[in-house]
Amino acid sequence: MKIGLAQYDPAIGAFKHNVVHMIRLAGKAREEGCELIIFPELAVCGYPPLDLLERREFIQENLRAADRLMSEVKGIAVLYGCVSLNTRGAGKPIHNTAILFEDGKVLAEVHKRLLPSYDIFDEARYFEPGTGSTPVNFKGLSIGVTICEDIWNDSVVFSERHYSVNPVAELAEKGADVFITINSSPFDIEKAAFRYHVLSRLAAKYRRPFFYINAVGGQDCLIFDGGSMAVDVTGEIIAQAKDFAEDLVTVDTDTRQGEKHTISVSKEEAVVKALKLGLKDYTDRCGFNKAILGLSGGIDSSLTAAVAAQAIGPANVLGVIMPSPYTSETSIEDAEALARNLGIRTIVTPISGIFDSYLQTLETVFEGKGRDVTEENIQARIRGNLLMAISNKFGHLVLSTGNKSELAVGYCTLYGDLSGGFALISDLPKTMVYKVAGYLNSEKEIIPRRVLTKPPSAELRPGQKDRDYLPPYDILDAILEKYLEQNTPPDRIIAEGFNPDTVYRIIQMVDRSEYKRHQVPMGPRVTTRAFGYGRRYPVCHGYRRQAENIG
Numbered sequence: 121m122k123i124g125l126a127q128y129d130p131a132i133g134a135f136k137h138n139v140v141h142m143i144r145l146a147g148k149a150r151e152e153g154c155e156l157i158i159f160p161e162l163a164v165c166g167y168p169p170l171d172l173l174e175r176r177e178f179i180q181e182n183l184r185a186a187d188r189l190m191s192e193v194k195g196i197a198v199l200y201g202c203v204s205l206n207t208r209g210a211g212k213p214i215h216n217t218a219i220l221f222e223d224g225k226v227l228a229e230v231h232k233r234l235l236p237s238y239d240i241f242d243e244a245r246y247f248e249p250g251t252g253s254t255p256v257n258f259k260g261l262s263i264g265v266t267i268c269e270d271i272w273n274d275s276v277v278f279s280e281r282h283y284s285v286n287p288v289a290e291l292a293e294k295g296a297d298v299f300i301t302i303n304s305s306p307f308d309i310e311k312a313a314f315r316y317h318v319l320s321r322l323a324a325k326y327r328r329p330f331f332y333i334n335a336v337g338g339q340d341c342l343i344f345d346g347g348s349m350a351v352d353v354t355g356e357i358i359a360q361a362k363d364f365a366e367d368l369v370t371v372d373t374d375t376r377q378g379e380k381h382t383i384s385v386s387k388e389e390a391v392v393k394a395l396k397l398g399l400k401d402y403t404d405r406c407g408f409n410k411a412i413l414g415l416s417g418g419i420d421s422s423l424t425a426a427v428a429a430q431a432i433g434p435a436n437v438l439g440v441i442m443p444s445p446y447t448s449e450t451s452i453e454d455a456e457a458l459a460r461n462l463g464i465r466t467i468v469t470p471i472s473g474i475f476d477s478y479l480q481t482l483e484t485v486f487e488g489k490g491r492d493v494t495e496e497n498i499q500a501r502i503r504g505n506l507l508m509a510i511s512n513k514f515g516h517l518v519l520s521t522g523n524k525s526e527l528a529v530g531y532c533t534l535y536g537d538l539s540g541g542f543a544l545i546s547d548l549p550k551t552m553v554y555k556v557a558g559y560l561n562s563e564k565e566i567i568p569r570r571v572l573t574k575p576p577s578a579e580l581r582p583g584q585k586d587r588d589y590l591p592p593y594d595i596l597d598a599i600l601e602k603y604l605e606q607n608t609p610p611d612r613i614i615a616e617g618f619n620p621d622t623v624y625r626i627i628q629m630v631d632r633s634e635y636k637r638h639q640v641p642m643g644p645r646v647t648t649r650a651f652g653y654g655r656r657y658p659v660c661h662g663y664r665r666q667a668e669n670i671g
Contacts, residue, residue, distance in 0.1 A: 149196060307394050413521055
């Protein structure tokens with residue numbers, strides 16, 4: 121049987137758009153000789169719908185859209201994900217469901233059994249889990265249909281299992297010939313390799329091929345990277361869809377041959393694609409045509425501008441250069457050189473006069489107080505206000521330019537550099553920022569070389585450097601990765617050779633900055649544990665005092 125793996129980019133709640141797109145793809149697969157086309161998890165309504173699932177009219181529109189799909193697709197069977205009603209009368213009112221139909225007739229319904237409620241997921245809040253797993257018979261093939269998390273609980277892969285049941289094992293025991301799993305699995309820099317590890321191990325263990333169909337697109341903080349694939353009983357990839365792009369690939373269950381399309385060859389390439397896709401879908405779906413950002417001549421704003429220019433086009437990006445009394449000439453030169461390389465428009469708006477006005481206004485209030493970080497933050501807030509004013513006047517989306525390292529330790533200013541509508545690189549540690557910038561420069565110089573080599577500085581006072589406040593970024597990021605992403609306790613981090621005072625100081629900075637992170641714009645998730653969706657800590661708590669006392 122020839123099967124089409126259709127990874128496409130659904131918009132949440134855009135039912136007409138989604139179904140029309142699915143109908144078109146089904147027609148294309150039929151023309152290519154496919155007998156079955158497979159779409160991702162919740163393909164009709166988009167993923168994750170969150171509390172829209174609590175609105176009765178949203179569920180009804182989802183059902184009507186599914187009916188339209190079934191009535192209009194002929195000559196090819198369709199397996200797709202949607203929301204269905206729980207008709208048993210007990211439990212949550214809806215299921216996360218995979219439906220198989222052909223020529224207007226439903227052949228099977230399979231409800232997702234394992235509902236994740238960790239990291240970015242909260243499915244148990246909305247859905248009632250399925251109660252059993254039975255293969256679906258279609259054209260002489262016994263298919264084990266699973267939905268995303270259903271394959272993430274097998275002992276051959278996971279030493280720590282979150283659930284008491286294993287749908288894959290049940291389906292194998294009941295005679296499934298092949299496994300098909302529909303997914304809306306979000307991207308992080310480790311995910312693609314781990315997905316293949318899971319699929320290859322499961323295929324080898326159960327001696328069955330696995331077909332994995334993933335969504336693609338940007339949704340708020342989440343990026344769905346596609347990368348749909350089929351693996352044979354040895355775990356070898358026999359079909360591969362592109363990453364970070366809509367795609368349709370075919371695979372034959374008889375010959376076990378399929379199409380293989382190119383995917384990213386490095387983490388840096390994948391990150392750039394993820395950021396571009398996230399920004400493109402965010403601007404399109406939120407109604408923005410253009411973006412604006414402050415250009416400082418530093419690495420963070422340079423990378424943000426470069427990705428934005430590629431994502432939405434250089435004609436749609438405006439860079440604002442806002443020199444203060446402490447801005448160096450080389451920083452202005454670097455910002456202008458970057459803009460020329462990218463082909464984006466810039467305006468220069470000095471803030472020295474505005475800054476002087478602030479100081480004069482506050483002179484009496486601040487009498488007897490020397491200059492400190494307050495005056496530095498005033499400059500950052502002036503810049504944030506100017507960007508937001510231009511945004512209001514012209515309807516541009518403000519891109520904030522802070523990185524994950526700064527957000528982690530609070531080296532950023534509320535209502536200043538944190539102002540904006542989308543924080544494009546907010547989940548990139550500073551060391552990753554340099555690596556990704558280097559990747560962008562690998563074929564030709566886009567970001568001026570001096571930007572990559574000069575010491576990072578906010579330039580908010582004479583001679584300021586980031587190293588005046590923070591340890592070297594390679595040390596800082598190593599500690600942050602262990603503490604934030606791996607949940608490693610301080611004593612174990614220290615045991616790995618890090619300076620105790622440095623470890624405790626960084627952890628205290630992270631904990632004390634939680635209130636800032638609750639007020640920053642959303643940004644795309646690329647690491648295994650992002651702020652916002654992926655890391656939910658209380659602002660007010662006393663647990664941090666233990667670290668302070670120990671340190």
